[in-house]
Amino acid sequence: ARMRGPDYLDGLNTEQRQAVEATDGPVLVLAGAGTGKTRVLTTRLAHILATGRAKPWELLAVTFTNKAAREMRERITHIIGPQAEGLRWLGTFHAIAAQILRRHAELVGLKSNYTILDTDDQERLIKQLLEAENIDAKRWTPKTLAGLIDHWKNRGWTPEKLPPAEGAHFANNKGQRLYSLYQERLRVLNACDFGDLLLHNLTIFLGHPDVLADYHERFKYVLVDEYQDTNVAQYLWLRLLAQKRQNVCCVGDDDQSIYGWRGAEVDNILRFERDFPGATVIRLERNYRSTSHILAAASGLIAANKGRLGKTLWTDQNGGEKVIVRGVWDGEAESRLIADEIERAHRGSTERDPRKYRDMAILVRASFQMRAFEERFVLLSIPYTVVGGPRFFERAEIRDAHAYLRLIQSQDDDLAFERIVNQPKRGIGDTTVQKLLQIARLNGVTAFSAASQLVLTDELPARTRTALANFLRDILRWRGLVETLPLPRLLEQVLEEAGYTDMLRLDKTPTAQTRLENLKELVQSVANFENLQAYLEHVSLVMDLDRGPQADAVQIMTLHSAKGLEFPLVFLPGWEEGVFPSQRSIDEKGEKGLEEERRLAYVGITRAREEARISFVANRQVYGRWTSQLPSRFVDELPLANVEASSETGYYGGGPGMQQHGSRWDETPSFGAGYSSPGWKRAQERNYKGGHPGRQQVIEGEGRLVAVSEPSASGKFQRGDRVFHQKFGYGQVKSIEGNKLTVAFDKAGEKKVIDSFVEKG
Ligand code: ATP
Ligand code: MG
Numbered sequence: 001a002r003m004r005g006p007d008y009l010d011g012l013n014t015e016q017r018q019a020v021e022a023t024d025g026p027v028l029v030l031a032g033a034g035t036g037k038t039r040v041l042t043t044r045l046a047h048i049l050a051t052g053r054a055k056p057w058e059l060l061a062v063t064f065t066n067k068a069a070r071e072m073r074e075r076i077t078h079i080i081g082p083q084a085e086g087l088r089w090l091g092t093f094h095a096i097a098a099q100i101l102r103r104h105a106e107l108v109g110l111k112s113n114y115t116i117l118d119t120d121d122q123e124r125l126i127k128q129l130l131e132a133e134n135i136d137a138k139r140w141t142p143k144t145l146a147g148l149i150d151h152w153k154n155r156g157w158t159p160e161k162l163p164p165a166e167g168a169h170f171a172n173n174k175g176q177r178l179y180s181l182y183q184e185r186l187r188v189l190n191a192c193d194f195g196d197l198l199l200h201n202l203t204i205f206l207g208h209p210d211v212l213a214d215y216h217e218r219f220k221y222v223l224v225d226e227y228q229d230t231n232v233a234q235y236l237w238l239r240l241l242a243q244k245r246q247n248v249c250c251v252g253d254d255d256q257s258i259y260g261w262r263g264a265e266v267d268n269i270l271r272f273e274r275d276f277p278g279a280t281v282i283r284l285e286r287n288y289r290s291t292s293h294i295l296a297a298a299s300g301l302i303a304a305n306k307g308r309l310g311k312t313l314w315t316d317q318n319g320g321e322k323v324i325v326r327g328v329w330d331g332e333a334e335s336r337l338i339a340d341e342i343e344r345a346h347r348g349s350t351e352r353d354p355r356k357y358r359d360m361a362i363l364v365r366a367s368f369q370m371r372a373f374e375e376r377f378v379l380l381s382i383p384y385t386v387v388g389g390p391r392f393f394e395r396a397e398i399r400d401a402h403a404y405l406r407l408i409q410s411q412d413d414d415l416a417f418e419r420i421v422n423q424p425k426r427g428i429g430d431t432t433v434q435k436l437l438q439i440a441r442l443n444g445v446t447a448f449s450a451a452s453q454l455v456l457t458d459e460l461p462a463r464t465r466t467a468l469a470n471f472l473r474d475i476l477r478w479r480g481l482v483e484t485l486p487l488p489r490l491l492e493q494v495l496e497e498a499g500y501t502d503m504l505r506l507d508k509t510p511t512a513q514t515r516l517e518n519l520k521e522l523v524q525s526v527a528n529f530e531n532l533q534a535y536l537e538h539v540s541l542v543m544d545l546d547r548g549p550q551a552d553a554v555q556i557m558t559l560h561s562a563k564g565l566e567f568p569l570v571f572l573p574g575w576e577e578g579v580f581p582s583q584r585s586i587d588e589k590g591e592k593g594l595e596e597e598r599r600l601a602y603v604g605i606t607r608a609r610e611e612a613r614i615s616f617v618a619n620r621q622v623y624g625r626w627t628s629q630l631p632s633r634f635v636d637e638l639p640l641a642n643v644e645a646s647s648e649t650g651y652y653g654g655g656p657g658m659q660q661h662g663s664r665w666d667e668t669p670s671f672g673a674g675y676s677s678p679g680w681k682r683a684q685e686r687n688y689k690g691g692h693p694g695r696q697q698v699i700e701g702e703g704r705l706v707a708v709s710e711p712s713a714s715g716k717f718q719r720g721d722r723v724f725h726q727k728f729g730y731g732q733v734k735s736i737e738g739n740k741l742t743v744a745f746d747k748a749g750e751k752k753v754i755d756s757f758v759e760k761g
Pocket of ligand 1: 035038253287565566606
């Protein structure tokens with residue numbers, strides 16, 4: 001035997017080693033990003049196994065995603081070999097709870113072959129219940145109730161335990177009753193939803209002490225990663241399983257709690273010490289992931305949050321590059337800039353070795369931001385993957401919108417027809433559609449023309465017939481608009497008139513919000529095409545790309561799905577007010593939402609090992625209208641000493657060149673015909689390239705980065721000044737706040753603008 005201890009302990013620092021070796025009794029590792037929490041957890045698992053304290057199947061290890069579980073398994077295999085295959089209880093909360101439920105399904109009235117409903121099934125079921133109860137499903141939507149039920153389940157409330165005030169929210173106090181009915185229905189169907197997995201586990205453990213005792217016997221050690229994001233039900237579940245032996249180790253970081261909106265409670269961290277008295281709390285302070293500028297920038301940013309548990313972080317990877325912040329003209333310029341930089345990094349230079357594509361990541365706040373990058377990558381043949389979700393063009397709402405456009409372009413497109421004839425629901429059921437397709441097949445005609453025949457007969461019930469006839473008429477009417485309306489306007493109108501936009505608007509869930517944003521992004525992106533034909537060709541090309549798994553590809557994902565990961569080079573685009581922080585968090589009362597967004601920004605920056613590059617745009621097209629964007633407040637909050645405003649490529653600030661744009665905009669207040677014109681493109685190109693390097697400097701305002709703009713900007717204006725803005729025209733300055741002016745414009749009314757966009761009028 002070797003004296004100095006097993007290899008896997010080598011290289012751990014004192015605190016990490018302590019966290020690995022303190023196998024017995026409760027341990028809480030509370031530490032900032034990149035301090036090795038996940039590494040500690042993995043090593044601890046390996047250590048428990050290697051020292052024979054437990055068999056692989058006696059360990060319960062909870063990770064946040066399946067991907068994280070896979071990686072952990074690989075790392076452990078690396079340390080201890082094939083023995084790791086026996087880790088049956090390594091997975092997400094959901095995956096493990098589902099396994100447990102299978103073994104005891106009968107205790108909650110299910111069979112072991114129960115099915116797990118997806119959200120669609122769930123809502124359909126709820127809709128039936130609402131109908132049976134004579135509740136107006138327009139006013140009280142199934143989505144809303146599904147959301148409430150999920151929320152209740154996350155809090156560990158069965159229908160019996162639901163606080164009466166909670167049920168009052170829905171359909172005049174019917175919430176609780178509906179919740180019970182829903183649970184009964186699920187039982188009859190031998191089904192459960194996602195929230196049930198944990199909830200049923202709780203019911204089983206609480207109602208059957210013998211079963212719980214079995215698990216106490218089985219799970220000798222319990223380990224949990226990303227503990228800050230557990231919700232109440234998960235916490236209760238953990239506590240039940242760990243309370244007997246108390247061999248539980250949770251690792252987390254309160255600054256990275258980003259699932260408050262899904263019921264996660266940072267308070268669980270505080271509870272831990274209460275529920276597991278005598279817990280060893282270990283703090284890791286050395287960050288091994290990032291260079292000092294990246295770490296300092298992230299720490300400076302998160303310092304603006306109140307009510308933190310507080311922690312120190314340091315690294316000995318001094319130097320390195322500062323966090324780069326730059327403003328660019330618009331979303332297209334941003335994607336062009338980032339794609340160019342990715343190409344350059346991939347080629348390498350005299351100063352730096354070539355980077356692999358997979359070592360570069362783009363982390364966005366909202367999925368709509370992905371579109372511009374994806375298109376750019378397709379154009380330049382840069383391999384990329386979208387992690388944790390479909391690519392932009394593969395999203396259901398985008399496919400639906402495309403199906404409308406395809407059917408408008410060509411009534412022969414049966415696939416498009418089938419996809420949207422009843423989407424949104426217009427009372428044309430599956431039976432009708434099947435009948436239609438059958439008639440089409442038998443007669444060798446298209447579905448559209450079969451439908452046109454069918455509505456002239458009495459084959460269909462009157463109501464269905466009317467609905468179908470309206471649909472056909474709409475398609476032809478829109479067809480008639482193709483030549484006259486600009487493409488964005490057409491698409492917008494189609495989505496409105498088809499009821500598609502309303503369907504999403506009525507739906508109050510966050511997913512619906514995301515889908516609406518994606519559609520807005522789509523509407524604005526079609527402006528770049530001459531006509532419908534050209535656009536549809538483009539789409540089929542983009543969709544047609546080889547989509548096999550790519551070993552070396554740029555990683556695009558949301559900040560939420562980047563949790564726990566790390567990349568040498570990280571791009572963080574869209575740091576603008578209303579995008580990041582999100583408009584929702586800004587509109588919300590209080591600071592809670594904003595603080596969660598700030599934690600998300602902290603997560604974003606701390607994913608970077610060597611380079612982090614933040615960007616924001618001056619203009620964004622939102623639903624066909626250009627809006628001037630303000631740089632995110634988070635940009636302001638970055639400590640100046642660790643940040644560098646890029647001067648080579650970024651373009652941000654006013655100047656004579658912009659004047660031209662201004663007039664262009666004035667001619668085309670919303671989607672104008674001029675938009676896709678080559679002349680406009682050239683003007684934009686010229687302006688972008690011919691930026692004013694001299695203007696891109698950092699202004700210091702109380703030691704913070706205020707914005708990237710010309711040096712003389714602040715102090716250039718006073719209240720009462722007459723000014724001219726490229727987009728809004730003439731106006732008078734009402735108030736000044738840093739580099740932001742509130743101006744009463746003669747025509748456009750009161751607006752907040754950036755001073756560098758304004759000239760003395
Ligand atoms: P996050 O909060 O982002 O989840 P974390 O605290 O889980 O971060 P890890 O992912 O475990 O941190 O570790 C960050 C990086 O530092 C990894 O690349 C890991 O291999 C490395 N690392 C951790 N501890 C050490 C160590 N003692 N020596 C060298 N490298 C280490
Ligand atoms: Mg981690």
